[in-house]
Amino acid sequence: MVKVYLSQKGIPFTEKNVSLDPQAKEELVKLGYQSTPISVIGDQRVIGFNPMRLQAALAAAGVVKT
Numbered sequence: 751m752v753k754v755y756l757s758q759k760g761i762p763f764t765e766k767n768v769s770l771d772p773q774a775k776e777e778l779v780k781l782g783y784q785s786t787p788i789s790v791i792g793d794q795r796v797i798g799f800n801p802m803r804l805q806a807a808l809a810a811a812g813v814v815k816t
Contacts, residue, residue, distance in 0.1 A: 751799040752787045761813060763789075 756763045766774035768786060778788065781795070789796040789804060792811030796803045808814045 752789055752804070755799070755801060755804060759814070761808065 753763070753765065766777070768775040768778050778784070778786065781788065781790075783797070787798060789807070791804070791807035791813070794807040794810060796807050805814070
């Protein structure tokens with residue numbers, strides 16, 4: 751859902767699949783998480799699919815206007 755949301759808004763993103771990429775899994779664990787999705791936007795992290803939080807994080811990072 752996060753990928754669809756970002757794609758529909760035309761926002762570029764990098765997907766890291768922890769099931770296929772051991773380094774991505776290690777990064778996830780280092781962030782203190784064990785489940786996905788975790789969206790890292792600027793210095794904020796959005797856990798799960800939460801459009802309001804994603805929008806707020808994107809705005810705070812200057813990616814979109816509020």
